[in-house]
Amino acid sequence: MSYGFTQGLTNFHISAEQQPLALQALKDTLQRNYHDLEEALMEDLWDVQTHEGDIFHIRFESDNYFPEMKQKFDIIAPYVTENSFITMHGDCGDAWRWLFKNGKCIEQEGRLVFEDVD
8 A cells, every 4th residue: 555745855875885785785685686776776766866986865756655665774774874864745744754873764753833823
């Protein structure tokens, strides 16, 4: 089952040095033979932007959320730059982000709040 969402503010980074380790973790865990990390992420419709070998941005190329999509982030979390995050906004006004901290991918719920106007 899926529902619609859009990607919000994102600050995502994996250094070129960490990518082979992240790729090997995916291969070992998922028993898949990916050529590189970009291919592994693109399989789940994530468009990866690189600069000088580093992955410096990631953008989801669909508008449907599948609960299974976080699995790869959990696997590569130890190799993602500390405090990287991906923010998402759902159709029903909900919001969440995946925060990469202490080698883990933490899903945080959020909400948009407006102050009262006098």
